[in-house]
Every structure is written in C-alpha cells, then in structure tokens.
Amino acid sequence: MNRIWITGYRSFELNVFNDNDPKIKVIKYALKNYLIDKLENSEIDWVITGANLGVEQWCSEIMMKLREEYNIRFSVIIPYTNFADRWNENNQAKFINIKNGADFFASTSNLPYSTPAQLKNYQKFIIDHTDQALMIYDPEHPGKPKYDYQLIKNTQENKDYPLDLIDFYDLQDFAEQYQENHNLRN
Template sequence: MQRLWVTGYRSYELNVFVDRDPKITVIKYALKNYLTSLLDDGQLDWIITGANLGVEQWTAEVGLELGEKYPVRTSIMIPYEEFANRWNDSNKAKFLNLKEKVDFFASTSNTPYQSPLQLRNYQNFMIQHTDRALMIYDSEHPGKPKYDYNLIQKYQETKEYPLDLIDFYDLQDAAEEYQENHQINHFSE
C-alpha cells in the first residue's frame, strides 16, 4: 500500500480569498498531474491530507475527483476535535462537505484544541502513517508549511521517506502549461 501525505500553504498565505481565484485552478492542475503520474504507475492507494483551507482542502477535492477514475481513496485527518469551529459559515460548510465525501476522516486527538502538543502529535501521526509526502512549498517563502517541511527533513535523517516539492517555479510552469492546454480557439467557430 502506498500512502501519500499532501500538505502545503494555507489559502491566505497564497493571497487566495475567493473560490474563483485562478491560482486554485493552477494548484489543482499541478496536484492532479503529480497524483495522476503516481496512480498511472500503480504507486498510490491513499491520499492523506489535513483540513486546512488551501492546499489541503484542494488536495481532498482533487483526490475525490481522481477517485472516480482510479482506485484511490482520500482521507482527511485533523489534529483536534472541533477543528473548524472558529471559521466563518462558508468555510465551515466547505469543511463539512469534504468531511462527508472523503473515504476516511478522523482526528488524532479526541479533545478540542488544548496545546501545541496536539499539532506535534498530528505531524508525527501523519509522517508515521504515510510512505512519502508531497508539499506545495517553496523554501524561499516558508510560511506555516515550514514546520512540516522541517519535520520531514529531520525524519529523513533516520528513515527512508521521499518528499516531493511543488514550488513557485513549478506552479508557474503549471500555469503556462494549463493555459496552453486550455486555450480557446475563437477562429474555429
């Protein structure tokens, strides 16, 4: 079984504040290309991500879409109960919708937020229950994902644990490729 942990930037770290932002399309396109290549090679059974607004929820959406064509399952894990309680109604609705659709959902803690230890336990759970990781992350722009990135780097000192990165240069390439592949030919009408 191949289990992939996918994480990355929160939406606000990418200056994404509306669902129609073209950056989301590009990120999902890059994720789909990466995940499809693993699926085509028979190297992926589970896509495991968190529930943070941004890369993690977009990953869950892409995973669910790919699950219609491939034998892959999608899981969302959260670090504590009542994870989305402080979010606005729209974001809570997105979270609950994904929670209902994924193949597996659980919390690594059975209590609401109490301490940063819950976040560390979550990270340790994710790394110990997956075989590799994918991050949408650029070390020149650390943000919140730096904690996961640093943990994975340290873990790699003693364990075989592949980490693939999609950085801002990769996203720029994906944007250009997406645009080339989706141009509308107005002259054919």
C-alpha cells in the same frame, strides 16, 4: 500499500481569498497531474491530507473527482475536534463536504484545541502513517508549512521518506501548461 501525505500553503499565504482566484485552478491542475502520474504508475494507494484551507482542501476536492476514475482512496485527518469551529459559514460548509467525502476521517485528539502538543502529535501521526510526501511549498518562502517541511527533513535523516516539492517555479510552469491546454480547447 503506499500512502502519500499531501500538504502545503494555507490559502491566505498564497493571497487567495475567494473561490474564483485563478491560482486555485493552477494548484488543482498541478495536484491533479502529479496524482494522475503516481496513480498510472501504481505508486500510491492512499492519499492522506489535513483539512486546512488551501492546498489540503484543494487536494481533497481533486481526490473526490479522481476517485471516480482511479482505484484510490483518501483520508482527512485533523489535529483536534473543534478544528473548523471558528471558520465562517462558507468555509465550514467546505469542511463538512470534505469530511463527508473522505473514505476515512479522524482526529488525532478527541479533545478541542488546548495545547500546541496536539499539533506535534498530529504531525507525528501523519509521518508514522505515510510513506512519502508531496508539498506545495517553497523553502525560499516559508509559511506555516515550514514546520511540516522541517519534520520531513528530520525524518529523512533516520529513514527513507521521499519528499516531492512543487515550488513557485513549478507552479509558474503549471500555470503556463494550464493556459496552453485551455487555449487549445477553446
């Protein structure tokens, strides 16, 4: 079994504040193309992600569609039980949809948020239960994913743990591809 962890920027870090932002289409296009390539080469069996607003939720939305065509399952893991409680109604509805749509959903802590240690335990759990990672992240533009990036880099010092990055240059290329493909169809 080959399990991949997919994570990256939160929506606010990409200046995405509504569901119609064209950046979402490009990021989903990048995720979908990456995952289809992996699936068609039988390189992954499970996609493991979190439920953060942004790349992780967009990944889950892509997975719900890809699962219809490919033999793939996906899991959503959160670091504590009240993860989405402070979100607005719209974002909570998205969270519930993703939670209900996942093949497996769990929390690494059975308690509400109480300490940063819950986040470190979450990261350790994810690293211990995946074989590789994909991040939509650019080390030249750090944000919250820098902690995951650093953990992966530290892990690579002790074991084989491949990391693929889709950075801002790659996203620009995907934006151009997306534009070309959608202009050809119209």
